[in-house]
Amino acid sequence: MTRRTLNRLTAVEIQNLRTPGKYADGGGLCLIISANGLKRWSYIYTRHRRRFELGLGTARDVTLAAARAKAAEYREALAADKDPRSVKRSAERRVTFGDYAKEYLELMSPTWRNPKHVQQWVMTVTKYAAPLHKRLLHEITTEDVVRVLRPRWLVTPETADRLRGRIEKILDSAKAMDLRDGDNPARWRGHLDQILPPRRKLGRGHHAALAFDKLPSFMDDLRRRDWGAARALEFVILTAARTKEVVGARWSEFDLGERVWTVPASRMKAGRSHRVPLSAQAISILEQIEPKDGEAPVFTEGRYGKPLSNMAMPMILRRLGKPVTVHGFRSTFRDWAAETTNFPNEVCEMALAHAIQGKSEAAYRRGDLFLKRRGLMEQWGRFCSGAAEQPVVGGLNALAEGLYLIEEERIALHGLLSNARCALCGSGWGDPCRATDDTEIDWPHSHDRRFLRLVEDWALASDSELGNALSSSKAGAQPPKAAILKLEIARRSLSPPAWIEYLAMAV
Incomplete structure (x- = not known):
């Protein structure tokens, strides 16, 4: 009589077997008896030409029926091109999307320098992705993801696409931890782009900026205002810096003798420290404030000298009736440099602390063009103050x-x-x-x-x-x-x- 392919063993046989060895029940399920008489279940399979063995527990703790049910589950996983090991791990840990997303945020958020970015991640994952929270990681399907995205896809397309990208990253991380396998159901290219309509691209408006020929009169008006925020805004314009860099400035960052302000990497968008050459006009502002020692903030507001808020300078512009943004003055500086000076493009871009776009160029350019930026910022300071311009590239009138x-x-x-x-x-x-x-x-x-x-x-x-x-x-x-x-x-x-x-x- 032909021996059965599956279910070869019986409960009575398993109880009576004593000889060490391996006894096949069929379909990859085996009973293994060790030299000391311990009986344990094992599932043996081959995937991508490699042989694997998964332990299912001892025969004392796992019945024959339970072992066969596990083996059947693993055979189904193999048929679907899934690794039984990841199925086993997922089943053992039974980690939900919500629990893993919380672990992911705790792990990754310290590496994100922008607190607003962290808040956006937390809000979108905890609120918008809430329908996925109770789903086990290995059970999340494309249908689950689409159900979360569809209500927002046409109403707030940019938010919906960011949510999709964050779900994709969390599921990719879970796959790397062997908590799921197979394709990522939140992947866009070649997957969700066949289900959801293309996201309508929103044109990003430029920051409203002041024409550079109107800047000297604006600066003259600004200097008449006896407000701490006005001095900060004046300093922002003279240094072409960002709001965050100036608001967080500490006296320890300045070397007034060398006329240099070194902004630490923690406040720079590119994540690397940046030296800012200070013009005579910028130095004059600092001297008016009366320099202090240590970590005292440079620009303060109110009677108690608390650090300036991010909204203080925009409020100055509103009170002056100027429909421009603080960040827009960087554009004013760039337009002035391009249209009225002969300084090379890379010097102007370095003055704005813009990252070098080309990887090859970035690898070879190690300096920060500080000496040339010094001349650029001195000329900018003179322009902002309305002084008669003295050409930098053509020569210095003070010399024969x-x-x-x-x-x-x-x-x-x-x-x-x-x-x-x-x-x-x-x-x-x-x-x-x-x-x-x-x-x-x-x-x-x-x-x-x-x-x-x-x-x-x-x-x-x-x-x-x-x-x-x-x-x-x-x-x-x-x-x-x-x-x-x-x-x-x-x-x-x-x-x-x-x-x-x-x-x-x-x-």
């Missing part, structure tokens, strides 16, 4: 024409800089200055400042001696020496901001 480097001297200076090495870390010109532990050194201690002292050999020479040396045939025959002499004379003749402009132009 003969003090500008000729091409031969410029080439010689580049040769000097290319061979120069930082005394702190050994890096070359243009490379970030790094400490021994490979952390980047702040600007006040950077080798860039050390390179500015290439001319320190003439520190004790008088102006007339420098002039005589420059006019001598010996200096003229040595372009490197002539270039350095001109740098020293320019440094003595110009204010620090103008000297930085000159140096940026020279190199």
Whole structure:
């Protein structure tokens, strides 16, 4: 008689079996008796040419009928191209979407820098995705997801699409944890795009901005207002910074001697610290406030000096009757830079702390163009104050024409800089200055400042001696020496901001 394919064993046989070995019940279900006489159930299967074995429990705890029911469930999973291991884990943990979503948010929310982004995640997942909360992760289907999305898909399409993307990420995470398998029912391309209509793209309006030719008169009006928020708005405009960066500013971030404001990475949109060169006008605002030490906020409001709120500056614009936004002044700055100056695009973009779009360019550009941005922001400060404009790229009126480097001297200076090495870390010109532990050194201690002292050999020479040396045939025959002499004379003749402009132009 032919032996049955399934259900080969009986309860009586299982009770009487004593010899160690493996006894097949059929369909992958086996009874295994170990050398010490322990009897246990095992389901053995092959998937993608690999052999797996799943333990189902001891024969004392799991009856023959229960073991056969489990084996049948796993055979059905295999037929549907599902891994019985994930089915077993899901069944054991029986994790619902709501419980796992809560764990996911607790794990991921500390990595999101924007509190508003965290609030949006929590709200959409807990409120809009509520119908999924009691569903087990491995049981969620496309129909379940569509039922959640459809009521909002045409009414609030952007919110509905964000909700879909968040459900997709949670289910992807659950799959990585072997709590479900198969395709993601919230996937859009090649899946939900065949069920739901394409989302209507909403045109994003630009932030309302002031035309740059009207800015000097607006700044003059703003300076007459004796409000703390007015000073903050003036500083925002002069530095082309974002609201969050200025509202959270602390005095410890400023080096007024070097005219530098270093915004920490925690407040930057790109997540990396940003050096802002401060113009004379921006320094004047800080000096009016009376600088303090430590972590005291720079811009405050009210009698008790509490930090400025995010809405303080928009309220100033409303009171002045200006239908523009605070963020729009960054656009004003960009339009001014593009239409009235010769500064390269990358310098203007770096001044706005915009991320470098191309991955290849970002990998090779390590500097922050600080010296050139210094000249740009000085010129912007003069424009905002309504002062007569002094061309930066064309030259500095404070210097005689003969003090500008000729091409031969410029080439010689580049040769000097290319061979120069930082005394702190050994890096070359243009490379970030790094400490021994490979952390980047702040600007006040950077080798860039050390390179500015290439001319320190003439520190004790008088102006007339420098002039005589420059006019001598010996200096003229040595372009490197002539270039350095001109740098020293320019440094003595110009204010620090103008000297930085000159140096940026020279190199």
